[in-house]
Amino acid sequence: MRCKVLVYVVLLTLIKHVSPTEIHASPNTNATLPCNVTLPPSEIDKSLIEVSWISNGSDIASFRKAVTRIKEGFSWNTSDFVNGDFSLTILRASLSLQGVYECTVSENSTTLHSSNVTFSILASPTLSIPEQWVVLETESQLECHADGFYPPPVSFSWTRDGQVINPAYQVDGEQTAVGYYRAVGNLTFYPSREDQNVTFGCKVLHSGSYQELEFQVNITYLPSVKLSTVPSSSNNIPLTLYCDVESFYPEEVSVSWFQNGTVLPEPPGTEQNPDGTYRTRRYYTLTPEQREQGGKVECAVNQPGVKQPARSSMYLNEMVPRDEAPVLTKSAKASVAMMCISLVLVFLLCFGFSWRRRDEKQKSLSVSGIILPPHVIVGQKGRVTVSIEGRRVDRVQTAWFLNDTPISDTSLTGTSKANFNCLYNPLTTIHLPYGLTLTSPVSEKGPLLPSRAQMGYYKLHTEGPLHSSGSGTQQLISSLTFIPQISIHKGAVFKCQVSYAGKEKIVVERVSEKFTILSAPEVSEIQLAETPNDPDVISLTVQASQFHPDVITFRWFCQGGELSPVASQASSSPRPNSEGFFSASSQCKLPRSELEMGGTKVWVSVHHIALKQPVTCETRGFIKRPCVSEIVRSTSSPDQALTLGCEITDFYPPDITVTWLKLREGERDDREEEVIEGGEMWGPMQTHPRLFRATAILMRRPTIQEKKERGGGIVCRVEHCSLQEPIERHWRNADIVAPSIPASISVYWSSEGVGVFSLLLKGGHPKVKLLWAAGGPTLSPLVSNETEEIGDDGQRELKSVCALERSTRPPSRTDKQLEKRKNGHAIKTKAAVTDPDTQGIDYIDEKVDGENNNIDRDEETKSDLYEDSDEEREEDSGALHINRVNLTKGRRENERTRLRVCVEITHPALKLPVYRTWTEPNEEIAST
Incomplete structure (x- = not known):
């Protein structure tokens, strides 16, 4: 009892009353509210620890009796509690989460720690300056918009070429519907010619941080306007007016004409003065009826940024004095009458001829309505089509519009138009002689643009002219392929205008119905x-x-x-x-x-x-399927106790079953006695609301029989109510151990020049792989023999032997027969394999040395038959194969290249293969 009281006294002395802390975070980011306690070095019972976070009288998170409750939008790591870290993380910070958060930590109803944290949002403003025109030497205003900041206020200041021209002033701004603030800063000044192309800047200070946005102003120069008239001799003919507009800037200007306050319909061109300003003269011709009305005529010049346009006005009575009507003689009147009659006749003839041609053209074409697809789906190509029939449709051209906006072909994006040796028309298919047409090289089966792309996809193509039977008419099909976008095509209509090549006049126009665009949710x-x-x-x-x-x-x-x-x-x-x-x-x-x-x-x-x-x-509710890791082994030596572990995470409910099974030779054994006892499970422990994790552990010592088998393995079977079939993870009972490799290759040469190369490897699991090769500058693979035994020390011993014969000439028929015999009879004894250094190894080439040079054809045939017989192959199954290596001659006469013999050793325990090489000494080359 005394010990317990002393522990509480120590804990009370460690209580820290921390002053309030302020935490700031940007919107939609995570913020950690600190709460740290210095715990004594002695072990604390975690079940007695109680933690609570409270804000504005509401419980945010609590930990009592090892049970966690936490409000959505917050998180903490309970595994850090043992280190005294009880911090709380706010997920996706927002204005609604601001306030004072109180953290309290206690043990067995004794308060260990209590602190307050003030959390607030800090959002920097976004600056923008609407494009504005200012008038030269006229009072003008510039606006700087700061949007989406918190908390208020902000301070604005203005600079010109880096120099402050308006000191900082503070603006609280107004609150938007989402809770953030926006403010506008104003600059009033009188622009001069020196302000053209000068950099201005808007600086905004918010919560100790600066932002600056630089820009240039557009200055408008007001023009001088003068209205004049072209002299005329009669009031019965049209009157032409012109308006001189000078010394204005920029070039873009529009001129409007008024008569008695009513806008007169349009006419144009500007020229540049030496000082960089522009001038233009605009004409307007009044009809006799307008001229008869008389009254006041004005010329008004509108410019960007100017509220009141520059004007010039005159009265028609003052501009055009009324002259007395001239008196004509009878002969003059007759001449004028004849001239008028002639002009009328010529006009009627031209009009009739033109009307006849127009009527013939229109009557000769039959244009269908625009055919829409049955379904127009976002992101999928759709096609609208118009069919044109007539005798001369090869001279017809089409133009497509979306509402009243012309459509150009965007399917050729990225393709150089210079690749075509002909005229490129983005609105129509190109018609070539003899009725041929040039279509777009881009296939419609190409990749689609994204369904929400900013640029529309359009492909214009024409088929035809197609000749129809009998009547001699032709058919032309004009189509437009597009990818629907709601922002562009919603409520829109397609329009197709049909005209003749080289003519501006539209013969026929067709307009589609409105279509509905579909997008699946x-x-x-x-x-x-x-x-x-x-x-x-x-x-x-x-x-x-x-x-x-x-x-x-x-x-x-x-x-x-x-x-x-x-x-x-x-x-x-x-x-x-x-x-x-x-x-x-x-x-x-x-x-x-x-x-x-x-x-x-x-x-x-x-x-x-x-x-x-x-x-x-x-x-199915809150059920979560578990994630099961692979089985991990904690010990590497086969003599130590075997510890296997398997992590099971993110499952709910916490009820879970783990069974350990033993496998034999890789196959499952379902007998009851094969279930391994002694498995343990740590957990389940709650990591998040309705999420648990656990660790399955198995500790056992492998039996001698299992060490010898080195097969089979162990299975971890996990069962949960969310699983229709159990999840199983397999661990194979196989230790990967590298073999012991000698430093060099052992070599023994026979009197006939046959070399026996051997290598002895000890231990290792699984079995090592060897590849022999020999040659000079380049190597060729060889055939080798391997035997495996258990040595006196109980370790596995792998002996690899390779025999070869060297030569500097290409193999002849006799050599092939000799090699065949060596390969057939080979080395008669297995001693060369088991121990190549054994004395008295009996080679067939040594025993019948004199006979080898006198082999006749019959003996060769017998030897071939003897070699192919099954009985002999069974008798010589342990014989050693003799490889033949052809070495090329060197640069000098009677000199050959040096023989190299190499063996490659590969094993899973080796990161890279190991090589052992034997090179023929120079003295052996000289002796041979």
Whole structure:
């Protein structure tokens, strides 16, 4: 009891009363609220630790009796509690989460620590300056917009070429609907000619940080305007006026004409003065009727940034004096009459001829309406088509419009138009002689642009002219392929204008009907959450986004019948986003008892006109499928106790079963006695709300029989209510150990020049692989023999032997027969394999040395037959194969290249292969 009291006294002396801390974070970022306690070095019972976080009288997180409760939108790491770290993390910080957070840590009702943390949002402003025109030497204002900052206020200051021209002043700004602030700073000044192309800057100070946005102003120079008239001798002919506009800037200017305050319809051109300003003269011709009206005529010049246009006006009575009507003689009157009659006749003839040609052209063409696709889907290509029939459709050209905007071919993006040796027309297909047409080289099967791309995709193509039978008419099909985008094509119509090549006059125009664009919804998984006021009720929510049009239906079902949603944005018209797509959600509620253990299956069916089949999502409540890691071994020596571990994470509910099984030769043995006892499980421990993790551990010592077998293995079988079949992880009972490799190759030469090369490797698992090769500058693979035995020390011994004969001449028929005989009879004894250094190895070439030079054809045939016989092969199954290596001659006469013999040793325990090489000494080359 005294010890316990002393521990409490020590803990009380360690209590720290920390002064309030301020934590700032940017919107939508994570922020950690610190709460650290210095714990005594002695072990503390974690079950007695209690932690709580409170803000504005509401419980945020708590840890009592090893049970964690934490509000959605917050997280902490309970594994850090043993280190005295009880910090809380705010996920996706927002304005609603600001305030004072209080952290309290206690043990067995004794307070160890209490501190306050003030959390607030710090959002920097976004600067923008609307493009403004200012008038030369006239009072003008510039605006600097600071949007999306928090908290207020901000300070504005203005600079010109880096020099401050307006000291800083503070603006509180106004709060937006989402809670952030925006403010506008103003600069009033009188622009001069020196301000042209000068850099101005808007500096904004917010919470100790500076931002600056530089820009240049556009200055407008006001013109001088003078209205004049072209002299005329009669009031019965049209009157031409002109308006001189001088010394203005920039070049863009528009001139409007008024008569008695009413705008007169349009006419144009500007010229540049030496001082950089522009001048233009605009004419306007009044009809006799307008001239007869008389009154006041004005010329008004409008410029960017100017509220009141520059004007010049005159009265027609003052501009055009009324002269007395001239008196004509009878002969003059007759001449004038004859001239008028001639002009009228010529006009009538030209008009009739023109009308006849126009009528013939229009009557000769039959243009269909615009054919729309049955379904227009976002991101998928659609085609609109017009069919034109007539006798001369090869001279017809078409132009396509979206509403009244001309459409150009964007499918050739990235292709140089210089590759074509002919005229390129982006609006029509190119017509070549003899009725041929040039179509776009881009295939429509190419990759589509993204469904929400900023640039529209259009491909214009023409088929024809196609000759129809009988009547001699031709058919031309003009098509437009496009990828629908809601922001561009919603509520739009296509227009096709038909005209003749080289003519501006439109013969026929067709306009399509409005079409509906479809976009299938993207449906989220069902999200489960506790109801704030009633923790025994669980809300299930599903989101549908990026769909069009806005009509969508959610239907909820559970085992036994259909459910009624408690909240749904689909019941009212959803609002579109900036791209024109709609989003909606639907919510359903069920008791926690039905969802807690996955007892009730719930699914939702989403119906939309763009879907061929409804989209269905389902859930079984809070059940989470476990993730099982591979089996990890903690010891490397086969003589030590075997410790195997397997991590099981992210599962719910916490009830989980682990069984360890023993495998034999890789096959599962389901007998009851093969289940391995002694397995342990640490946990389950809660890591997040409704998430647990555990560790399965097996400790055992392998038996002598298992060490010898080096096969089979162990299985970790995990069973959970979320799994239809158990999850199994296998560990093979095989130790990877590198063999012992000698430093060099052993060599023995026979009297006939046959070399026996050998290598003895000890230990290692699994079996090592060897590859022999020999030659001069280049190597060729060889045939070798391997035998495996258990040595006196109990280790595995692998002996590899390779025999070869060297030569400097290409193999002849006799050599091939001799080699065949050596390969057939080879080295008669197995001693060369088991121990190549054994004295008295009997080689067939040594025993019948004199006979080898007198072999006749019959003996060769017999030898071949003897070699191919099964009995002899069985008798010589342990014989050593003799390889033949042909060495090339060197640069000098009677000199050959040096023989190299190499063996490559590969094993899983070796990161790289190991090589052992024998090179023929120089004295042996000289002796041979």
